[in-house]
Amino acid sequence: MNEKIKVLVVDDSLFFRGVLTKKLAEFDHIEVLGYARDAFEAKEKIPQLKPDVVTLDVEMPKINGIEFLKQLLPERPIPVVLVSALNISVFDALAAGAVEFVKKPELSKSDTISAFIEELAAKITIASRAKVTPITGTSKISATAKPSFAPINSSRLVNTTVIALGASTGGTEATISVIKDLPEDTPSILIVQHMPPGFTKMYAERLNRICKMEVREAVDGDIVKNGLVLIAPGDFHMKLAKLGSNYVVKCFQADKVSGHRPSVDVLFNSVAEVAKKNAVGIIMTGMGRDGAQGLLNMRQQGAYTIGQNKESCVVYGMPMVAKNIGAVMIEASNENIPLVLRRHLATL
Template sequence: MRRIKILVVEDSIVFRELLIRMLKTDPVLDVVATANNPYEARDAILEYHPDVMTLDIELPRMNGIEFLRKLMPQYPLPTVVISALSEGVFEALDAGAVDFVNKPSGMNGKQLADFMRNELITKVKIASTVKVGNLKRLPSSPGGRIASASSRSKKIIAIGASTGGTEAIFDVVKCFDRDIPGVVIVQHMPPGFTKMYAERLNNQCVVSVKEAQTGMQVLPGQVLIAPGDAHMRLIRMNGGYQVECKKGERVSGHCPSVDVLFESVAKAAGKDGIGVILTGMGADGAQGLLNMRQVSAETIGQNEASCVVYGMPKVAYEIGAVKYQIPLNGIAQKIYSLLDN
């Protein structure tokens, strides 16, 4: 069995030792080197050729974001950022990181170890499979004008994503104009980060983007993102739509779950739904998208070549849930063309 070589970049000796100890509990993972700062990390990369790097954002001599921006164009290395709740996580993802692990606080030693083991090991393994070249941003095709208000009044666009999804969602949503029908999104992300992510998108896009709360109406020109610790469902109410956000057990391995959202859209919107499944590991969303297609909703899957991880879209495609398979930079345009039909 081929082992995954890991470089750990962390300036805290205590936390670095915890990371090493957690990673070593999995026989597939091999910590080949550690580094205290980006300069040591650069030397270790050249010497050990790791498969994956774990990276703290706050580092001496150069922060992790600046390091990624310098490293990735020359040496594209799958990277999992480890950070406390911070806007810097999204800057790191934009700079080329594959995913992030929230550095938790307020846990006892066992809770911290269990959390890091479950989160960290899973994400490091996923990162080792990533095609880092697909993290390069391609220009997205602009959307287009929608035919008439009446043709879109009942439409709903539902999007689901996981690994690589923060940037993929941005590439789609940035093409939406204010006349886009209501959009509901599940992106696998811890609580706290979803609100920060929604605010970031809101500042970067023409449409309004908010973290969803129970009772919010789904309105044209507005995007609602499921909170990081609750399932979001679409509900038909008084001739329109609103969302319900409730904590619950994981579905398809996740809370929030894309399957839960898509299944609710199939029930509430029927043929007026448009479902989009983007990059991500696993199968969450595939069955829900199939439910949407079975009630005559339009369904779109990101194609393999443009995915960071071709997991969720692959499963959806293989079970017949995907009607249109499209590169990421053409998805917004396809949504508009479906709305015009």
């Protein structure tokens, strides 16, 4: 029998500390070692208790979660799952080295709290298998040298070439490293990142400030065009469709696919059907198999397919499954994927 995942809860809210410590302890595979009321208490308890995973509220008194992560992870690279309200600082905490996050529920809804605990337990399981890389400096992405891209005939690729990218755990930062320096003439990129409602819009706005391409949360009917990155909205599937001479995206709610909504498989399967050989598929870090079959369908229709390599993944799950079933044509680190992508586009 596998050993239990040992968890330390860090939260300044008496209510949430109580809920988390009580409810997480009900899972057979989780052992709650205790709690800390703030970062100072957590720094004292972590060396003593040696948890496998820490759950962390981002907004805390004295030292916030982001500063805590910057101090903790270089000394002890422990997987951290953020437990936060809808707040842009979540992405700063992910940039500082946290591997997952869960949105805090509305306290008045017991069914919402139950779903929240189920999701948190699942994220703790994923985090326990994650590779944590301590971050030095202010950001994971700031030290990356700007690549020199091969020129492409962008006018020839307008409305013909589509890039589809799927990611989960560790994907928020890995995706930034892929797209942040891509030139404005890059064909449209459609992204599914497993993320709850509200956060996808903030994530798109964050990327739009960083990237040369325009980035925004997708809206049903958006036209796909060069220089535009569209991110699937949380709790909505996104697929590619054809409308006259244009590609468009359709955003819709339906049953979860591969355990997710949005699902990478939904996007990849639609791109395989609609764009066929005029497409590139990129599957990145994440737990499970979402996107693997869709990427195989893309490759079988003539698309060029890229998988993030094991060494650079926080969780080598989705790319591994895709590779094992023959969906991946080439593997590369998240930092090298932009070069691989542009070299391929230059051959079209």
